[in-house]
Amino acid sequence: MLTQNIIVYKFLELYHILEELCSDLNFNILYADDKNILNDKLKNLDNYLVITNNKNLNINRQFVLNQTPISIYKLTEKINIEFLKAQFNNQSEVKVKNYIIDLNSREMLLKKIKLKLTEKEINTIIFLSKSNKPVSVDELQEKVWSYQSDIETHTVETHIYRLRKKILNTFKDNEFIISKKNGYQIK
Structure with missing residues (x-):
């Protein structure tokens, strides 16, 4: 302590x-x-x-x-x-790349620019940021959404797409979440 x-x-x-x-x-x-x-x-x-x-x-x-x-x-x-x-x-503050994620207010901050996020979006960002390799859709379904990996769903892809669009529109950052052949990654 x-x-x-x-x-x-x-x-x-x-x-x-x-x-x-x-x-x-x-x-x-x-x-x-x-x-x-x-x-x-x-x-x-x-x-x-x-x-x-x-x-x-x-x-x-x-x-x-x-x-x-x-x-x-x-x-x-x-x-x-x-x-x-x-x-x-x-x-309550987590640093991811140049951004601060405020867990209390559910906001992503860069300088004085703020973006409101959902709890799922925050959980996705934090999960991706802790991995040093691309994270597969199945792994995100299981760890973030608590879905069985054998269920056919496009929930992850849809959420990632919307999250990337929000970040692009607010921060003009098209490289925050990178789409790889074997999953998604935050470098």
Whole structure:
């Protein structure tokens, strides 16, 4: 498990309280009183939460503690919830080629362009991206659609065709899913 780092920003009283309790908490406690110091600390951390007493930063993982006093139990509960949210958001993004697939919003993103996808389309993309060889229609039927491979159906081909067309229309990418003699592939 990654170390959970709390950076207390311009909230010295809270920093002293957390520092006293740090042996009982599962957090690494840091302090920053300047934006440059804060940015330097953030460069070296993957799993962090910035706690401030007023929202004055443009930081994703920020928790504003503006209702005090608060019990230490309630505070640690809120901190743990914020870390769980960050973990959930990190796990919900999958990188495929130059694209980000957001599993929560079911979107494919490239720069500021978004494409809405169905769950089947996402499952197809992720399955194809994990294979380093072309994936046959039968294998896609079995693994993504849960169909028996002996059933005659063109479901896979139809879905792949529509998915490729959506990607082409949105991103102008005709090479995302490649059709090979023995199946489909994302390189």
